[in-house]
Amino acid sequence: DLLRDTAIRRITARMIAAPTTRNHKLSNTSVTHQGYILVEVLLENGVIGYGEGSTLGGPRWAEESVEAMKANIDTYLAPALVGQPGCNLEAATLIMDRAAKRNYTAKSAIDMALLDALGKTLNVPAHVLLxxxxxxxxxxxxxxxxxxxxxxxxxxxxxxxxxxxxxFKIKLGFADPATDLARLGALQKALPSGTMIVADVNQGWSEAECIRYLPELHDLGVSLIEQPIAAGQTEASARIAARSSIPIMMDESVSTLSEAKREVAAATGSVLSLKLCKHGSVHNLKRVAGIAAAGGVQMYGGCLLESSIGAAGHLHVFATLPHLEWGTEQFGPKILVEDLVSDSLRYEDFRVHLPTGPGLGVTPDPEMIDKYARNA
Ligand code: MUC
Ligand code: MG
Structure with missing residues (x-):
């Protein structure tokens, strides 16, 4: 019986620091290593599922760090789930929500591992379960x-x-706007005309700076502006969105279902970046997407520089969305010096391809994981 076979025997979490091919700079941080929490779930039937939660520069992009996730998984989330059926993903999320508030990245890593394990148990790709x-x-x-x-x-x-x-996406907001715009200008000149360019300010500008510089971004051919001002500045965001001639994408401002409802109702953007680390589970990601789509918002498949493990988790859920107008920035596997799987995601014809095997459809490489695992 599936409930008994998929009962959760053990959940382990390892901290990973995987080097990137170059410095990755954002408005509020700069990284040379990607920090992941790698969750391994062992079911009673012997199947092992893997899930990954990503961070950027410790607790700087969002509030969770790998150290905090390790502590909260080991102390609160894993003990609450051991013995529970691993096939009931929605129930597992409810149990996790009772055991810990928020902690969406940690929860999404466990949820992803359960999805992988269930897919492997039933011998179907994860997207079939979604x-x-x-x-x-x-x-x-x-x-x-x-x-x-x-x-x-x-x-x-x-x-x-x-x-x-x-x-392409270009990160703005860590230098003064004039310097950033010069970088953008050089890029626009070098790329074929009409190339899609997203400018992500990562909350780095004020409303005044947006009023001053968004028209210049328009002149430089930017297709989409991501999270120009601080999450939570709803009224200012709505004013910016109303006067901008380029669509505004909500990223850090939308994590929960109620934030999705609030931001959509306030019209702070017309595109939404979806990420498991923000929404906490594959099903919550789909619900957030549904709320936004009901308000006419278009979808963008976000990332936090995941390895092929976390990227595959995202692709399986992104593949099931009725609309994904802007494609996906799941580029993480290509920015790592070494990927954490032996069968890295395939990038071809300017597209990233959904893996076809059971579960997430990728094979974690124990040697790479041991190499980049941290003990403290
Ligand atoms: C973000 O804010 O979108 C995703 C891609 C990237 O370069 O940074 C991240 C985070
Ligand atoms: Mg962003």
Whole structure:
């Protein structure tokens, strides 16, 4: 019987620090290593599922760090789930919500591991358990974030040459706006005209700076502006969205269902970046997407530089969304010096392809995991 076979015997969490090929700079942090919590769930039937929760620069992008996730998983989330049926993902989320407030990244890593284990148990790809894929590959977006204009141009051109990415995101907000705009100008000049460019300010600007500089972003051919001002500044965000000639994408401002409802009702953006680390589970991600879509908002598949484990988790749920107008920035596997799986995600024809095997459809590489695991 499935309930007994999939009972959770053990949940372990390991902290990973995986080096990136270059410095990745955001408005409020700069990383050379990606911090992941890697969750391994062992079911009574002997099946092991893997899930990953990503951070950027410790607790800087969001409030969770790998150290905090390890402590909260070991002390609160894992003990609450051991012995429970691993096949009931919604029930597992309710149990986790009773055991700990928020902690969405930690919860999403466990949820992903359960999804992987259940898929492997039933011998079906994870997306089948989420309603089934409506697409098997997604337009892939690469993020430029070294802060060095010449390097960024070279990197973008190399990505196009390899056939991996021809849509780009550029990080703004860590230098003064004039310097940022010069970088953007150099990039726009070098790329084929009409190239999709997303500018992510990561909450780095004030409303006044937006009023001053958003028209310039328009002139530089930017297609989408992501989270220009602080999450929670709802009225100012709505004013900016109303006067901007480029669509505004909500990222840090929307994590929970009620935030989705509030931001959509206030019209602070017309596109939403979806990420498991924000929403806490595959099912919550779909509910947040539903709330936003009901308000006419378009969807963008976000990332937090996950390895192929976390990226696969995202692709399975992104594949089931009825609408995903802006593609996905799941580029993490290509920014790691070494991926954590032996069968890295496939990037081809400027698209990232949904893995086909059971569960997440990727094979964690124990050697790489041991190599990059941290004990403290
Ligand atoms: C973010 O805010 O979108 C995702 C891609 C990237 O370069 O940074 C992250 C976080
Ligand atoms: Mg963002």
């Amino acid at each position: 309603g089934g894929a409506v697409r098997t590959s997604i337009e892939a977006i690469w993020a430029l974030a070294s802060g060095d204009a010449a390097q960024e141009v070279d990197e973008a051109q190399a990505m196009i040459q390899r056939g991996w990415f021809n849509r």
